[in-house]
Amino acid sequence: MEFPNINPVIFEIYGPVGLNWYGLMYLLGFAGAWLMGTIRSKAPGSPYNAEQVSDFLFYGFLGVVIGGRLGYVIFYMPMQVLEDPLYPIRIWDGGMSFHGGLLGVLVAFWYFAKKSNTTFFTIADFFAPMVPIGLATGRFGNFVNGELWGRVTDLQSTPWAMIFPKADGNYRHPSMLYECILEGIVLFFILYFYSRSPKPKMAVSGLFLLGYGTFRFIVEYYREPDSHLKELAEFLSMGQILSLPMIIGGAVLMILAYRNQHKTANAV
Structure with missing residues (x-):
């Protein structure tokens, strides 16, 4: 299967000023989080109102963008900064x-807890x-950008494998779609249904960490490692x-959450 010919730029106003699909996906992600947060804020017993949800998402947005970019540079591309000092701020080129x-x-x-x-x-x-x-x-x-593609495979074992234009012409796993499905859609429904009823403090956070970590660990077997980390990835x-x-x-968080709940129930 050939990678679909998608122009990563939706439109340009002038030069580098415009809107690309990568940026739009981030905007849609935060819009979806804001909508869900607003709905949850109206539920009985919610610790936050709609205004506080919007307030936090602003700080969360800064945390995701700044932390995500710096994390990518530090964890995956530290030497690139020596060649291009402006590389950390080129978010529009991908890499989070x-x-x-x-x-x-x-x-x-x-910060928001204190505030x-x-x-x-x-x-x-x-x-x-x-x-x-x-x-x-x-x-x-990431998929639209044709980046973070998967490891080499063949059509016999992986009929949905793709040839990515920025890669080497081999059929590869569309691992970014695996992550979209597992870390995004599947994990969303797991957390959504789990958190619909009251849970002990730390339990929902613990399930998120456990779920994401597990799904990411699995998908990494299909994702192509960065070139300078291939030896490690063996x-x-x-x-x-x-x-x-x-x-x-x-x-650990989930164990502690239910253990504390059990202790509290026994104390009562």
């Missing part, structure tokens, strides 16, 4: 790290189900190394 974006969002959680006089995990549990919306649109943006890819703490941390 989820793990870096997560660290940026954690900083936003900490709203709530706790870190109150915020994390409330917003965690919205994150997969942005993950799904972001990975689809054992574990950088994405898998960064996902392992998420899997462990998520499991």
Whole structure:
């Protein structure tokens, strides 16, 4: 299957000023998160109102963009900065790290917790189900950009394999679509249905970390590692190394959440 001929630029106003599909996907992701957050804010017992949701999403947006870009540069392309000092700000060329974006969002959680006089995990549990919306649109943006393609395969074992123009002419896994489906759509529904009823504090956050880390670890077997990390990827890819703490941390949070709930119930 040939990669569909998609122009990454939707329209240009003048020179580099315009709108591309990659940027639009991020906007749609935040719009979807805002819509879901607004709906959740109106539910009985919600810790935040619609205005606070909008306020946090602004800080969350900054955390995702700044953390995601810096994470990509630090984790995957550190030497590129020596060749091109402006490389970190060329977001329109693609290249964002989820793990870096997560660290940026954690900083936003900490700041907003202090600002709203709530706790870190109150915020994390409330917003965690919205994150997969942005993950799904972001990975689809990677697909439109024809970047982050998968490992070489063949049509016999993978009938949906594609030839990506920016790659080497071999059939490859469309791994960004695997991530869109697993880390985005599937994880969204898991968190959505899990969080519809009250859960102990930290449980929703823990399930998000556990779910994302597991799905990302699996997809990394089909995703082409960065050229300067291929030797490392013979054992574990950088994405898998960064996902392992998420899997462990998520499991620990869920265990602690239900253990604390059990202790509280017994105390009563």
